[in-house]
Amino acid sequence: MTTLAFDADDPTLAATAWSRLAEPGDETAGALVAHLGAAGALAWLVDQQGSVLLEPAAPAQRALAAGVARWSPRLDGLDPRRELAVLERTGGTLLLPDDHRWPRGLDDLGTAAPFALWVRGDADLAAACHRSVALVGARASTSYGEHVTAQLAAGLVDRGFTVVSGGAYGIDAVAHRGALVGGGSTVAVMAGGVDRFYPQGNHELLRRVTENGAVVAEVPPGSTPFKQRFLARNRVIAAMARATVVVEAAWRSGALSTARRAADLLRPVGAVPGPVTSMASGGCHQLLRDGVATCVTDAAEVAELAGEVGRDAAPRPVGLRSAADGLGDAERAVLDALPARAAADVAVLCRVAGRSLPEVLGALGVLESRGLVRPDGGRWRRVAAGRG
Amino acid sequence: MTTLAFDADDPTLAATAWSRLAEPGDETAGALVAHLGAAGALAWLVDQQGSVLLEPAAPAQRALAAGVARWSPRLDGLDPRRELAVLERTGGTLLLPDDHRWPRGLDDLGTAAPFALWVRGDADLAAACHRSVALVGARASTSYGEHVTAQLAAGLVDRGFTVVSGGAYGIDAVAHRGALVGGGSTVAVMAGGVDRFYPQGNHELLRRVTENGAVVAEVPPGSTPFKQRFLARNRVIAAMARATVVVEAAWRSGALSTARRAADLLRPVGAVPGPVTSMASGGCHQLLRDGVATCVTDAAEVAELAGEVGRDAAPRPVGLRSAADGLGDAERAVLDALPARAAADVAVLCRVAGRSLPEVLGALGVLESRGLVRPDGGRWRRVAAGRG
Numbered sequence: 001m002t003t004l005a006f007d008a009d010d011p012t013l014a015a016t017a018w019s020r021l022a023e024p025g026d027e028t029a030g031a032l033v034a035h036l037g038a039a040g041a042l043a044w045l046v047d048q049q050g051s052v053l054l055e056p057a058a059p060a061q062r063a064l065a066a067g068v069a070r071w072s073p074r075l076d077g078l079d080p081r082r083e084l085a086v087l088e089r090t091g092g093t094l095l096l097p098d099d100h101r102w103p104r105g106l107d108d109l110g111t112a113a114p115f116a117l118w119v120r121g122d123a124d125l126a127a128a129c130h131r132s133v134a135l136v137g138a139r140a141s142t143s144y145g146e147h148v149t150a151q152l153a154a155g156l157v158d159r160g161f162t163v164v165s166g167g168a169y170g171i172d173a174v175a176h177r178g179a180l181v182g183g184g185s186t187v188a189v190m191a192g193g194v195d196r197f198y199p200q201g202n203h204e205l206l207r208r209v210t211e212n213g214a215v216v217a218e219v220p221p222g223s224t225p226f227k228q229r230f231l232a233r234n235r236v237i238a239a240m241a242r243a244t245v246v247v248e249a250a251w252r253s254g255a256l257s258t259a260r261r262a263a264d265l266l267r268p269v270g271a272v273p274g275p276v277t278s279m280a281s282g283g284c285h286q287l288l289r290d291g292v293a294t295c296v297t298d299a300a301e302v303a304e305l306a307g308e309v310g311r312d313a314a315p316r317p318v319g320l321r322s323a324a325d326g327l328g329d330a331e332r333a334v335l336d337a338l339p340a341r342a343a344a345d346v347a348v349l350c351r352v353a354g355r356s357l358p359e360v361l362g363a364l365g366v367l368e369s370r371g372l373v374r375p376d377g378g379r380w381r382r383v384a385a386g387r388g
Numbered sequence: 389m390t391t392l393a394f395d396a397d398d399p400t401l402a403a404t405a406w407s408r409l410a411e412p413g414d415e416t417a418g419a420l421v422a423h424l425g426a427a428g429a430l431a432w433l434v435d436q437q438g439s440v441l442l443e444p445a446a447p448a449q450r451a452l453a454a455g456v457a458r459w460s461p462r463l464d465g466l467d468p469r470r471e472l473a474v475l476e477r478t479g480g481t482l483l484l485p486d487d488h489r490w491p492r493g494l495d496d497l498g499t500a501a502p503f504a505l506w507v508r509g510d511a512d513l514a515a516a517c518h519r520s521v522a523l524v525g526a527r528a529s530t531s532y533g534e535h536v537t538a539q540l541a542a543g544l545v546d547r548g549f550t551v552v553s554g555g556a557y558g559i560d561a562v563a564h565r566g567a568l569v570g571g572g573s574t575v576a577v578m579a580g581g582v583d584r585f586y587p588q589g590n591h592e593l594l595r596r597v598t599e600n601g602a603v604v605a606e607v608p609p610g611s612t613p614f615k616q617r618f619l620a621r622n623r624v625i626a627a628m629a630r631a632t633v634v635v636e637a638a639w640r641s642g643a644l645s646t647a648r649r650a651a652d653l654l655r656p657v658g659a660v661p662g663p664v665t666s667m668a669s670g671g672c673h674q675l676l677r678d679g680v681a682t683c684v685t686d687a688a689e690v691a692e693l694a695g696e697v698g699r700d701a702a703p704r705p706v707g708l709r710s711a712a713d714g715l716g717d718a719e720r721a722v723l724d725a726l727p728a729r730a731a732a733d734v735a736v737l738c739r740v741a742g743r744s745l746p747e748v749l750g751a752l753g754v755l756e757s758r759g760l761v762r763p764d765g766g767r768w769r770r771v772a773a774g775r776g
Contacts, residue, residue, distance in 0.1 A: 023721070023742040069744030148664055224740075226724035228717070273661030273673060276536055276572065276685035285661060288676060288683035295676035295683070297664035327615070333411070336614035346460065352612075354411040356457025 014038035016080035022231035024353030093123035114218035121214035134241035137171025145248030155299020157184020192225030238262035243306035245270035249283030270296035343379035404468035408559035412620035418499030431727020481511035502606035505766035509602035525559025533636030545572020580613030626650035633658035633696035637671030658684035731767035
């Protein structure tokens with residue numbers, strides 16, 4: 001029977017203890033803490049160890065018994081003060097859900113929400129995520145995907161958005177870097193503890209993220225970034241950001257799980273298309289085919305997806321204007337009917353254009369006023385473009 | 389007052405006359421012919437010329453009066469026998485809507501349906517279009533778009549589809565050529581008369597199309613391919629094919645009008661994504677954003693769009709398989725918890741994986757049976773991949 005080495009009534013220590021006892025996204029632990037409070041749930045767990053819960057009848061009881069069996073091995077030697085001391089040495093901050101700086105989007109996760117966030121950098125995640133987009137994608141990115149990611153990140157910080165991502169190689173790294181280069185704010189959500197930046201090759205990048213945003217984890221310092229924790233981490237990215245955009249992802253990329261989590265939370269999801277010949281865009285195309293994601297091609301379209309109605313509407317592309325723009329059907333038909341270089345009389349124009357005499361005369365008037373045709377001795381001819 | 393030089397009671401000559409008198413898609417003419425028959429409508433028109441329809445009150449009467457004014461200039465010298473003779477010299481066939489070879493999809497156009505089709509090549513368009521896809525796109529295609537079009541066309545003819553397109557340079561030409569190279573059937577719908585292949589540079593290609601499919605127009609031989617006729621022609625492509633796919637199109641490409649016509653007809657519409665950095669894919673992305681088109685990336689997906697439920701379902705992409713596929717959460721957690729090279733005992737695995745003792749023991753059993761772990765003197769270690 002374990003006894004705890006620390007004051008289990010302290011709300012901070014108790015919440016911190018749960019972020020170590022339960023794996024991210026453990027909904028049984030979440031429900032227990034929601035019901036009893038972190039300190040109450042911890043006291044209950046310590047208490048339960050002695051009792052034997054053999055084959056309980058109700059599903060909820062069975063889930064709790066399984067939880068006790070899952071969490072108890074970690075009670076041994078548990079001391080959140082050590083982990084808080086490590087965080088303090090890094091200059092970091094612990095955020096609890098009742099903090100006004102807690103990103104409120106996480107509340108949508110319900111009982112799967114984190115118990116605490118371990119933050120290095122600017123701890124006001126509520127402010128950072130108020131206007132934010134998660135840009136995620138494959139580690140195995142192409143130069144196309146990296147180019148587009150950098151453009152999107154720069155365009156988004158220009159529009160006042162924070163760029164959220166996972167700190168990984170490939171698309172994630174370019175997203176953070178693009179936000180930093182654009183002078184904006186960016187948040188990296190780690191799968192392991194914030195005491196050791198992972199992957200090692202992004203150490204300097206993540207250090208710079210702490211200076212212009214934050215590096216965040218829900219697991220305490222010292223936690224290893226296991227595969228399951230990457231998947232669990234993706235739900236935090238999806239819930240923190242206003243919208244999630246996948247730039248490049250192969251069919252089995254983890255970025256797709258972030259997109260599907262965001263869709264489950266009814267957050268807007270975007271996917272950037274790419275060449276169908278590129279495996280690295282296959283996952284994006286699948287999201288588009290499945291109707292999970294909206295097709296987005298530039299920062300304005302992403303801002304429209306993630307931003308406020310009215311403020312962030314993307315302009316419609318207009319393409320090139322031509323002199324024939326805005327002409328009615330009759331005018332276009334008469335213009336088409338005029339030979340390229342010769343003049344034509346009105347009766348011929350009626351026949352060739354398939355229009356009545358009044359229509360042709362009216363159309364010629366409009367075309368003349370636009371400088372597209374001119375009368376020529378009782379007949380009509382085109383005015384050559386550019387000599388207008 | 390014009391009198392006709394030919395037998396206006398002959399149904400073929402009368403329908404042919406209307407394909408000359410009215411511009412493609414003239415719904416007033418279509419309604420008149422539907423109501424009175426082609427011969428009756430022609431007799432009525434000849435009759436009407438004498439009467440003066442000044443400012444008629446009802447909208448339908450006004451539309452008819454405007455129609456009479458529009459069609460009458462072309463009565464002068466009208467003789468469909470000349471155009472039929474030209475068609476005969478090319479070895480072509482005239483199809484009327486009551487012909488069993490008429491592509492029934494055109495009926496969905498209602499009063500905007502063609503009065504006749506002038507066909508060079510295999511006149512059984514009903515058979516050709518029974519299983520068909522329109523592949524359309526920009527004249528200003530990129531090598532990416534051409535590559536994808538050729539792949540799609542080849543894959544579609546492999547699956548027994550006819551490829552319908554517009555015979556233009558760029559994507560259209562590659563679509564026809566891809567179908568021919570694949571030994572399949574293809575139909576080119578022209579905006580001008582079938583006596584002169586347009587554009588001139590595709591002459592040899594279109595000649596080959598007549599040998600493995602058909603070149604088709606709704607306007608008689610001698611008709612010039614005016615701009616308005618290209619737009620009208622697009623509705624024929626959209627209505628003839630079971631589905632329409634845009635491979636590459638800029639924002640103002642005519643191919644987008646074909647897609648929108650197909651959507652209006654409730655036909656499936658697909659768009660092939662491309663690099664967002666390519667203007668030539670901008671129109672495709674707009675169709676995806678507007679929800680007009682489904683994202684399609686290969687021939688299997690196009691076949692699913694255009695084909696029959698069950699017969700043509702596209703396989704889901706699977707990606708690469710890994711040894712950890714099909715593992716449950718507990719097994720994955722235990723596998724993650726095992727150090728890369730050292731052995732670990734069960735108590736440590738419980739703590740690190742955050743799982744109960746029965747879960748860890750069960751998971752080790754599954755992992756051992758898959759050859760992923762092995763016991764090692766009371767502890768457990770990973771089996772290195774590849775030495776399994």
